[in-house]
Amino acid sequence: MTRHADIAIPSSGAYVLRRARVPGCFLRQPLVGQQVDPEGSVLLDIHVEGEKIAGVRLAGSKPGDGVQTEIDLQGRQVWATLIDMHAHLDKGQVVPRVAPDGSLSGGITLTAADQSRWTLQDVRQRMEFGIRCAYVHGVSVIRTHIDSVDPRTTPMSWEAFSELRTAWAGKMALQAVGITPLTAFLDHSGVELADRVAAAKGILGGWTDGIAQHGPDRADLDGLLDRFFSAAGDRGLDVDLHVDQSDDVDAFTLPDVARAVLRTGFDGRVVVDHCVNLALQPASVIERTIDLCLQAKLAFVTLPTPMMYLQDRHVGRTPRWRGVTVAHELMAAGVPVAIGGDNCRDAWFPFGDHDMVDTVKQSVRVFQLDNPIAQAVAMAGPIPSAIVEQPDIGWIDEGSTARFILFGARTLNELMCRPQADRIVIDRGQRITDALPDYEELTPTATLLASSAFRARF
Ligand SMILES: [Zn+2]
Structure with a gap:
C-alpha cells in the first residue's frame, strides 16, 4: 500500500482519486448500485478537472476524456472540507497574556481587561492566525462572532474582519455575527449595531442569558x-443568538426566543447556540420546547469542547454533567444541529486550534454519536452548509468545487483513534502547502519565558 505521505496530487491537469472511501453524508444523493460499508461510507472514484469535481462515480469507473493522473487511495477516507459555524476569532490566541480561570464570569472580566490592549494590528494578527490554523486543518467556512460592546474595540474588530474577508475570499468564506447583550436593544446602541452589521453584510447576534440579564421575572424579555x-x-x-449558556434551570430563555420568532413573524434564518440548560429541564419541558423550536424553524449549534470545560465547574469538585444540549432528541425531531469550535486560546477556553476534525472526534465521544458514527461528520459538513447557506462547501458531488481532506485512515474508527496530523487538504483542486502558523509569531519565546503569567501557570 502506498504510504499516505507519498500520495502526490498533480499541480495541473485533470486527475482521479480512485477508491476514495467517502462517508455517505457528503453525497447529496446515493449513487445507483452503491454499496455502503458498516460505518456508512461508500467506495468512490472522484474525477477532478481544474477547480471542480467533474464526476463522482462508483469505484472502478472508466477514465474520463483527456489526460488524467490516476491516484489510487486504496480505500482511505476522503471528506469534504468542513465548516466551523461558531468561532470567536477576535478574542482568540491571547493565552498566555490572558490566564483563564475556567469560570464564565472570568471569561467576561478577563476579555474586557484584555480589550484594553487591542489595536487594529493585534486583532487582525490574531484573527488571521486562527483562520490560517483552520485552513490547514481543512476548514473552508468560518462564522465568527464579533464582540460589539466596547466602543473602542468594536470598529477595529469589524475593520480587521472586513479586510480579512476580502484577503481570504476563495480560500475561506468568512461570515461575521455582531454580538451584544440583548439589553442593548433598550436604547439606541442595539440599533447602531444592526446598522453596522447591515453595512458589513453580517448577521445580527447577541446573548439572552436569563436571570443575570433580565431579572427573576424577565419582564423585559419579550x-x-x-x-x-x-x-x-x-x-x-439573519440572526444568530447565544442562548442559555448556563446550568441555571430558571435562566431558561429558549422558549421565549422561539415564541418571539413566531410572534413577530420574523422570516430570516434563526440560529441558536449552546442552549445547554435545555438538557437540565424536565422531560415534558424538553419535549414541548423542541416542538416550539421546530415550529419556529430554529437551527442549533452545539459547542461541546468549551462547554465541557466551563459548565459545572467548581473548585475541588468533579463535574457531574457534560454541559451540552440534547442533540440526540433535537435531531430525532428533525431540528438541524451543527457542531462548532467556539472559543480558542482565549479567556473563556484556553485550548483548541480551529480543527473541526478534532471537534468532530471530541463530539462523538461527548455526545455518544457513534451509532451511526457518520452522523457527527455531517454536523460539521452538510448540516452547517445549509444553515450558513454555503451550498458549494461540505459536499462531494459533481459540479461542486474540489475541496477535500484526504486521510491516512481507511475507516472512521481508524480516523477516530489517531490524530490525523498527516491529512492532505485540497483546495480548488490543488494540494495546499501552507503549514500551521508558529506560536512564535504571536508570542516570541523570550517574551513567553519572561511573562509572569507563564511563570505562574506552568
Ligand atoms: Zn460563542
Whole structure:
C-alpha cells in the first residue's frame, strides 16, 4: 500500500482519486448500485478537472476524456472540507497574556481587561492566525462572532474582519455575527449595531442569558426580543443568538426566543447556540420546547469542547454533567444541529486550534454519536452548509468545487483513534502547502519565558 505521505496530487491537469472511501453524508444523493460499508461510507472514484469535481462515480469507473493522473487511495477516507459555524476569532490566541480561570464570569472580566490592549494590528494578527490554523486543518467556512460592546474595540474588530474577508475570499468564506447583550436593544446602541452589521453584510447576534440579564421575572424579555427581531427584520438580516449558556434551570430563555420568532413573524434564518440548560429541564419541558423550536424553524449549534470545560465547574469538585444540549432528541425531531469550535486560546477556553476534525472526534465521544458514527461528520459538513447557506462547501458531488481532506485512515474508527496530523487538504483542486502558523509569531519565546503569567501557570 502506498504510504499516505507519498500520495502526490498533480499541480495541473485533470486527475482521479480512485477508491476514495467517502462517508455517505457528503453525497447529496446515493449513487445507483452503491454499496455502503458498516460505518456508512461508500467506495468512490472522484474525477477532478481544474477547480471542480467533474464526476463522482462508483469505484472502478472508466477514465474520463483527456489526460488524467490516476491516484489510487486504496480505500482511505476522503471528506469534504468542513465548516466551523461558531468561532470567536477576535478574542482568540491571547493565552498566555490572558490566564483563564475556567469560570464564565472570568471569561467576561478577563476579555474586557484584555480589550484594553487591542489595536487594529493585534486583532487582525490574531484573527488571521486562527483562520490560517483552520485552513490547514481543512476548514473552508468560518462564522465568527464579533464582540460589539466596547466602543473602542468594536470598529477595529469589524475593520480587521472586513479586510480579512476580502484577503481570504476563495480560500475561506468568512461570515461575521455582531454580538451584544440583548439589553442593548433598550436604547439606541442595539440599533447602531444592526446598522453596522447591515453595512458589513453580517448577521445580527447577541446573548439572552436569563436571570443575570433580565431579572427573576424577565419582564423585559419579550419586549427586547421583539425589538431585536424587528431590528434584524427591518434590515433583512439573519440572526444568530447565544442562548442559555448556563446550568441555571430558571435562566431558561429558549422558549421565549422561539415564541418571539413566531410572534413577530420574523422570516430570516434563526440560529441558536449552546442552549445547554435545555438538557437540565424536565422531560415534558424538553419535549414541548423542541416542538416550539421546530415550529419556529430554529437551527442549533452545539459547542461541546468549551462547554465541557466551563459548565459545572467548581473548585475541588468533579463535574457531574457534560454541559451540552440534547442533540440526540433535537435531531430525532428533525431540528438541524451543527457542531462548532467556539472559543480558542482565549479567556473563556484556553485550548483548541480551529480543527473541526478534532471537534468532530471530541463530539462523538461527548455526545455518544457513534451509532451511526457518520452522523457527527455531517454536523460539521452538510448540516452547517445549509444553515450558513454555503451550498458549494461540505459536499462531494459533481459540479461542486474540489475541496477535500484526504486521510491516512481507511475507516472512521481508524480516523477516530489517531490524530490525523498527516491529512492532505485540497483546495480548488490543488494540494495546499501552507503549514500551521508558529506560536512564535504571536508570542516570541523570550517574551513567553519572561511573562509572569507563564511563570505562574506552568
Ligand atoms: Zn460563542
